[in-house]
Amino acid sequence: MRVECIVDGKTLSLSLNSNKPLSLILADDIGIDTFSSCCSGNGCGNCIALVDGNAVLSCMVPAFEINGKTIITFESFKKTRNYQDIAKAYDAVKARPCPICYKSRTLLFESIIARGVTKEDEIMRELGTIECACMDALDEIRIIREAIEIRRRRRVRRS
Amino acid sequence: MYEGLRSPNIYTPKVMPELSPIILEHPNATFWAGGTDLMRKKDGYPSKLGEEEIIYLGEMEELRRFQRNDRMIEFGSMVTLDEFLSVARSVAPEVLTKNIESIGGRILTKRITIGGSLGANVIKSSIPGTLAILDASYEVRFIKRKRLHSKWYPISYMNGKGTIPTGLITHVRIPLYERNYQFFKSTGSFVRDKDGAVAVAFVANLEQNQVVDPHISFSYPEIGFITLREIDNAIQSLRFPSSPGETENTLKIVLEMIRQEGKISPLQQERTKGILKEIIGEVNVKILSTPTTGTK
Ligand code: FES
Numbered sequence: 001m002r003v004e005c006i007v008d009g010k011t012l013s014l015s016l017n018s019n020k021p022l023s024l025i026l027a028d029d030i031g032i033d034t035f036s037s038c039c040s041g042n043g044c045g046n047c048i049a050l051v052d053g054n055a056v057l058s059c060m061v062p063a064f065e066i067n068g069k070t071i072i073t074f075e076s077f078k079k080t081r082n083y084q085d086i087a088k089a090y091d092a093v094k095a096r097p098c099p100i101c102y103k104s105r106t107l108l109f110e111s112i113i114a115r116g117v118t119k120e121d122e123i124m125r126e127l128g129t130i131e132c133a134c135m136d137a138l139d140e141i142r143i144i145r146e147a148i149e150i151r152r153r154r155r156v157r158r159s
Numbered sequence: 160m161y162e163g164l165r166s167p168n169i170y171t172p173k174v175m176p177e178l179s180p181i182i183l184e185h186p187n188a189t190f191w192a193g194g195t196d197l198m199r200k201k202d203g204y205p206s207k208l209g210e211e212e213i214i215y216l217g218e219m220e221e222l223r224r225f226q227r228n229d230r231m232i233e234f235g236s237m238v239t240l241d242e243f244l245s246v247a248r249s250v251a252p253e254v255l256t257k258n259i260e261s262i263g264g265r266i267l268t269k270r271i272t273i274g275g276s277l278g279a280n281v282i283k284s285s286i287p288g289t290l291a292i293l294d295a296s297y298e299v300r301f302i303k304r305k306r307l308h309s310k311w312y313p314i315s316y317m318n319g320k321g322t323i324p325t326g327l328i329t330h331v332r333i334p335l336y337e338r339n340y341q342f343f344k345s346t347g348s349f350v351r352d353k354d355g356a357v358a359v360a361f362v363a364n365l366e367q368n369q370v371v372d373p374h375i376s377f378s379y380p381e382i383g384f385i386t387l388r389e390i391d392n393a394i395q396s397l398r399f400p401s402s403p404g405e406t407e408n409t410l411k412i413v414l415e416m417i418r419q420e421g422k423i424s425p426l427q428q429e430r431t432k433g434i435l436k437e438i439i440g441e442v443n444v445k446i447l448s449t450p451t452t453g454t455k
Contacts, residue, residue: 001166001169016166017166018165018166018168018169018213019167019197019204019213021198021204021205024204032326041195041198042351043263043348043350045266048266054269055266056266056270057266057267059198060194060198061210062191062194063196063200064213064215102422108264108266117283122175125260125265127264128264128267129263129266130264131351
């Protein structure tokens with residue numbers, strides 16, 4: 001099937017098998033080698049991409065669902081100011097994800113930060129998707145709150 | 160790498176009348192809800208099931224509706240677990256909301272649909288067991304003599320207690336009874352820890368020194384759920400506060416009944432026992448802390 005989508009800012013028209021997972025499309029058809037591991041839906045959580053701003057496990061999203069969507073992978077996200085906000089929050093809190101889950105966890109944080117979620121129980125409900133146990137939940141909450149604050153200050157300065 | 164693979168056609172019916180001709184034409188088509196179960200299939204992609212077409216249900220408005228009255232809540236099978244929590248948290252039985260929250264982060268609960276979790280084959284979910292003890296029922300639409308029929312079945316039929324026609328799960332209905340004690344606990348991940356994960360759901364009314372009308376379900380990723388009237392009776396026959404000896408005896412009986420129903424690993428047996436002990440302990444505490452009404 002033909003699928004039109006925007007991946008990391010590029011408008012693409014791809015001929016794909018309708019049920020091919022987004023994780024494989026990114027690697028095979030677009031050449032974005034972003035995921036450190038692939039468990040094909042067994043819950044490692046290391047395949048997160050943003051689809052229309054929402055964090056998804058890309059191994060669970062079939063080609064027919066990405067038609068008309070905007071997809072952001074860590075490879076383009078790391079060049080943005082929004083990423084800098086999170087990187088600064090990692091420094092401020094003195095905690096960061098390990099290299100295995102760094103990309104996915106950072107994108108997951110971004111999806112929460114972009115919606116401005118600050119309540120502890122709400123943040124906790126958003127987490128819990130990534131298997132890697134390298135981070136303490138309290139640190140994750142502090143990082144998200146810190147990054148929201150950094151972003152707010154940056155936007156105030158800009159305006 | 161996947162040359163020569165056939166790409167399944169995607170059908171996206173919007174209303175029921177559009178669905179029947181598609182099913183009639185493609186009786187082996189796969190119903191696609193959230194896709195979490197299908198994408199986990201080992202041969203899901205590249206698919207060996209080249210002839211299968213996909214019927215995507217995400218655009219059927221009727222399957223996304225939610226309604227309630229004083230006696231029940233009813234929702235379409237395409238309602239995601241996340242949507243369910245946001246619309247029904249205040250009215251749904253606590254045992255079910257706890258079960259949904261235990262499943263994982265919102266990335267998952269935004270994708271998993273109620274219908275999908277009932278129909279999951281690759282990894283069974285803990286949701287059907289919880290719905291079964293709540294006396295929930297579900298509607299199946301199926302083709303018979305070239306026409307689409309509809310019938311409601313108790314969810315408890317899903318563990319082999321009755322024969323159900325294969326078809327599309329369209330709605331789920333949960334009666335709203337008053338139960339003053341509800342418990343849910345799961346240990347281990349149903350996705351990552353198939354030989355170790357266990358979920359137990361329990362509802363009852365606590366009255367004086369006994370539990371009345373108890374219903375308990377045990378769920379395991381590869382087996383599905385186990386509910387037995389004999390297990391409920393064994394729990395009902397306990398007098399609370401229950402002594403360590405009585406508790407141990409009941410645990411033994413219940414575990415033996417579970418083992419007869421399905422093969423569970425030693426770790427699952429231990430975990431099941433631990434959760435059961437926790438329930439009995441909690442009931443003991445609740446019953447002991449309830450003020451007794453004495454006569455003068
Ligand atoms: S690759 Fe592990 S969850 Fe997607």
